[in-house]
Amino acid sequence: MSLSRNQLVGLLKVATAYDGRERGEADIYAWSDSAARAGWTYEEALEAVKEHFAFDGGFLTPAVVTKRITAQREARSRQQRVELYESRQAAIEGPARDVAPEPERIRSLVESVANSLGWQRIPKQKxxxxxxxxxxxxxxxxxxxxxxxxxxxxxxxxxxxxxxxxxxxxxxxxxxx
Ligand SMILES: [Zn+2]
Structure with missing residues (x-):
């Protein structure tokens, strides 16, 4: 897997467009090695290079790309966990709307008793x-x-x-x- 030579050349050209540093064979070799070790994909690496120059600037090394890719992956998986949780919540809450769950039923029962006896209400917090x-x-x-x-x-x-x-x-x- 990892990146093809063409993809690496393209990536380094993008970097050169930002910082004006010419890159040669040695860079292609070094970046290719880092890309394989750290398991980059081309899309992730391109995004990381663009983000680097948009927000940090400075000398771009493969380690910078790897760190950005790792952070992107973690953010994505956090987002996926949130979405998974929400879809499960929706699945739990979705059906059987007409049947009030037990705590709800008891609360409304207590409420009607409280009303009939004229009890003082304690406002719900939270x-x-x-x-x-x-x-x-x-x-x-x-x-x-x-x-x-x-x-x-x-x-x-x-x-x-x-x-x-x-x-x-x-x-x-x-x-x-
Ligand atoms: Zn919480």
Whole structure:
């Protein structure tokens, strides 16, 4: 796999377009070796070179490209985990809308009793926290915080929590301020 000679030459020409440094056979050889060791794809490497000159500039080495590719891959897989979680949440919440889940039913029962007895209401805390994305578990706004199971046959699955992560509560306070 890795990059073909043509792709490497193209990549180095892009770099030269940015910094004006001419590259020769030695560069092609060195970059080819790094590309193979670090498992670059051409698209990733091209993106990394462009990002380097757009944001950092300076001397471009293969290590810089590798670091950017690694960071891109991690960001992508984080994003995929979030999307996977959200699609699972949607699958859980989707069907059986007409049947109220047990805690909901009990709450409305308690509420009607409380109303008939004229009880004082304690305001629910925490909806503010739900208005922002959780920086800890990346639950989207409006979604409950969740934790990922690390063992057992449901390993990797997300389980909604009844409380919010502290960092989310802090974040919502910051955004409200
Ligand atoms: Zn959270």
């Amino acid at each position: 909806p503010e926290a739900l208005s922002v994305e959780c920086p800890h578990c990346h639950a989207a706004p409006g979604r409950p915080c969740a934790r990922q199971l690390t063992r057992g046959h449901r390993r990797g699955e997300f389980v909604p929590l009844s409380t919010c992560h502290d960092s989310r509560i802090q974040a919502s306070k910051r955004s409200a301020a």
